[in-house]
Amino acid sequence: MLAGMTDTETGPVPMGRRERKKAATRQAIADAALRLFLERGYDAVGIREIADAADVSTTTLFKHFPVKEALVFDEDADQEARLLAAVRERPEGQSIPAALREHALRYRMAAAGADARFTAFFDLVNSTPALRDYAQNMWLRHTAALAQVIAEESELPADDPACAALAHFALEAPRAARGHGDPREAVIRAFEVLENGWCALADHR
Amino acid sequence: MLAGMTDTETGPVPMGRRERKKAATRQAIADAALRLFLERGYDAVGIREIADAADVSTTTLFKHFPVKEALVFDEDADQEARLLAAVRERPEGQSIPAALREHALRYRMAAAGADARFTAFFDLVNSTPALRDYAQNMWLRHTAALAQVIAEESELPADDPACAALAHFALEAPRAARGHGDPREAVIRAFEVLENGWCALADHR
DNA sequence: CCCAATAAATGCAACAACTCAACTTTTGTA
DNA sequence: TACAAAAGTTGAGTTGTTGCATTTATTGGG
Numbered sequence: 001m002l003a004g005m006t007d008t009e010t011g012p013v014p015m016g017r018r019e020r021k022k023a024a025t026r027q028a029i030a031d032a033a034l035r036l037f038l039e040r041g042y043d044a045v046g047i048r049e050i051a052d053a054a055d056v057s058t059t060t061l062f063k064h065f066p067v068k069e070a071l072v073f074d075e076d077a078d079q080e081a082r083l084l085a086a087v088r089e090r091p092e093g094q095s096i097p098a099a100l101r102e103h104a105l106r107y108r109m110a111a112a113g114a115d116a117r118f119t120a121f122f123d124l125v126n127s128t129p130a131l132r133d134y135a136q137n138m139w140l141r142h143t144a145a146l147a148q149v150i151a152e153e154s155e156l157p158a159d160d161p162a163c164a165a166l167a168h169f170a171l172e173a174p175r176a177a178r179g180h181g182d183p184r185e186a187v188i189r190a191f192e193v194l195e196n197g198w199c200a201l202a203d204h205r
Numbered sequence: 206m207l208a209g210m211t212d213t214e215t216g217p218v219p220m221g222r223r224e225r226k227k228a229a230t231r232q233a234i235a236d237a238a239l240r241l242f243l244e245r246g247y248d249a250v251g252i253r254e255i256a257d258a259a260d261v262s263t264t265t266l267f268k269h270f271p272v273k274e275a276l277v278f279d280e281d282a283d284q285e286a287r288l289l290a291a292v293r294e295r296p297e298g299q300s301i302p303a304a305l306r307e308h309a310l311r312y313r314m315a316a317a318g319a320d321a322r323f324t325a326f327f328d329l330v331n332s333t334p335a336l337r338d339y340a341q342n343m344w345l346r347h348t349a350a351l352a353q354v355i356a357e358e359s360e361l362p363a364d365d366p367a368c369a370a371l372a373h374f375a376l377e378a379p380r381a382a383r384g385h386g387d388p389r390e391a392v393i394r395a396f397e398v399l400e401n402g403w404c405a406l407a408d409h410r
Numbered sequence: 411c412c413c414a415a416t417a418a419a420t421g422c423a424a425c426a427a428c429t430c431a432a433c434t435t436t437t438g439t440a
Numbered sequence: 441t442a443c444a445a446a447a448g449t450t451g452a453g454t455t456g457t458t459g460c461a462t463t464t465a466t467t468g469g470g
Contacts, residue, residue, distance in 0.1 A: 016466080016467075017465095017466065017467090018416095018417075018418080018465080018466050018467075021418080021465085021466090022417090022418070025418085025419085046454085046455065046456085047455075047456060047457080048455085048456095056419075056420085057419070057420050057421065057422095058421095058456090058457085059419075059420065059421080059422090059457095059458085059459090060418075060419050060420070062456090062457065062458075063418075063419080066457095067456080067457085068455095068456065068457090133338070133342050136341070136342065136345065137338050137341060137342075140341065161381075176366070221437085221438075222436095222437070222438085223436085223437055223438070223446075223447085226436090226437090226447085227446090227447070230447085230448090251425090251426065251427085252426075252427065252428085253426085261448075261449090262448070262449050262450070263427090263428085264428095264429085264430090264448080264449070264450080264451095265447075265448055265449075267427090267428065267429080268447075268448080271428095272427085272428085273426095273427070273428090
């Protein structure tokens with residue numbers, strides 16, 4: 001989805017031709033799908049048509065994307081990886097909420113509302129029930145994964161509700177901030193609360 | 206689902222034969238579906254088979270239930286209606302959180318873990334991804350509806366986050382309480398927090 | 411450099427969920 | 441009794457998704 005919208009740093013691992021080709025077809029499929037969806041709407045475009053547009057067989061398409069909805073969120077795995085990395089590989093001395101704030105400002109407030117492609121994408125998702133539901137569950141998975149990483153990094157028990165809560169709010173904050181006049185400011189404020197609450201909690205243990 | 210597990214008060218409106226028959230076929234379908242699902246698993250039972258077992262055509266089945274998953278949650282609408290009614294028709298002078306607590310204790314902690322049919326139903330849902338996802342979105346819908354009613358009843362703006370938060374926690378509390386040794390006690394405790402927080406908020410406005 | 415192991419991609423057919431349009435039966439009502 | 445609306449049936453279609461046998465391309469090793 002929307003490749004090139006944020007800088008995607010090429011991993012330090014140079015891929016062989018095989019992996020590169022695989023990634024290429026995957027991208028071709030996702031691009032074709034998004035283009036068609038934006039042109040004519042999610043429900044009006046069939047799998048077979050997408051496969052044709054990307055010049056692959058439907059079988060191949062499903063090797064890359066388990067279900068139709070996943071075509072729209074093809075950066076799902078990348079996003080989750082970046083999110084977890086933001087916490088795990090944060091600079092020395094930086095708190096977890098601070099790391100999450102930086103990540104949110106950097107990757108999730110990208111031209112919120114300004115870029116036309118971005119808003120078109122949002123409208124597509126929000127106006128399609130199947131996609132809305134899928135996205136919801138996607139964020140839920142990310143929340144769970146994040147909670148686990150937070151637990152590891154803070155050496156709290158894995159099932160401590162505080163971890164789940166922090167993960168939940170950290171992912172919810174950018175969404176909630178969209179309404180406000182200055183979203184970036186709103187996010188920063190929200191994270192002040194989280195930072196205070198979290199550190200207070202960490203202190204008296 | 207699990208009719209007769211909680212006392213279902215027959216609405217004050219006596220139905221004509223037509224509505225009764227409609228409700229009967231609907232019930233027959235839901236019963237057949239749940240029985241088969243529990244016997245052999247959700248994915249192993251097809252729509253046609255359910256329709257046959259209930260002695261209706263597949264098209265009739267889909268007139269009553271929009272998608273396969275809905276067969277399992279056939280009390281969806283009833284549950285939501287009861288939830289909203291619990292707030293709207295609460296006794297004079299009772300706070301909203303208190304009303305929600307009573308509702309939770311009465312309808313959602315029913316023999317949590319004790320009744321075999323109940324746990325079998327839970328296992329079915331939790332072990333079937335499609336059902337887990339569907340249930341998740343179902344609760345989300347209920348949360349949104351509840352938030353709106355809370356806003357109306359408390360004369361707050363419909364989009365006040367406090368309403369959404371109260372709705373969210375009120376529905377989450379019973380789920381979270383299941384782990385604890387005495388779930389009823391855990392629910393009561395959780396609602397104490399909500400009650401305090403909510404009333405404090407209501408006071409200084 | 412070739413060979414075998416491996417992995418990606420294909421074509422086709424099938425299944426299961428779901429829809430649609432035309433038609434019959436049942437029911438509430440005048 | 442007559443009639444309109446609602447419930448149900450029938451059968452054929454569309455669409456997402458999978459299985460299977462087959463082909464093509466890449467890789468690492470002898």
